Amino acid sequence: MAYATHTSNTQSAFAARVGDALDTIRTRFERRRVYKRTLTELQSLSTRELEDLGLNRSSLNRIAYQAAYEV
Template sequence: MAFTTQSHAGISFAERWAAFRSDMAEAHVRRKTYRITRNELSNLSDRELNDLGISRAMIKRIAMEAAGYV
C-alpha cells in the first residue's frame, strides 16, 4: 500500500493559515457590504427609488455589484 503526500509548493502552514484568514475577512466584508446596501435601498420609498432610477426588482443586483459579487 502506497501513501502519497500532498505538496503545497513550499508554502508553509503559517502562510496558508494567513491566506485563509484573509479570505474569510474579505468574505465577511463582502457579506456586510451586501447586507447594508440591500437594507438601505429596501428602506427607501418607491418614490425615492424612482428618483434614483432604481426599481425594487434591481435592489438585489445592485447590492451584489456593490459587494463585488458580480
C-alpha cells in the first residue's frame, strides 16, 4: 500500500502571493494618498504661514514625501 508523505498545496501558496501583492498595492496607494493630501495642505498655506513654521515652498515636496514614506 502506498502512502503520501508529502503533499503541496499550490493553490493556497498562490492565494498567499496574490494576497501579498494586493497588500503591497494597497499600501502604495495609501502612501500616495497621504503624500498628495499633505502636499495639497502645505501648498494651501500662505508664505507667511510657511515662514512661521520655518518652511519655504521649495521644500514642500520633500516634507510631504517624508510624511508619507517615513524617510
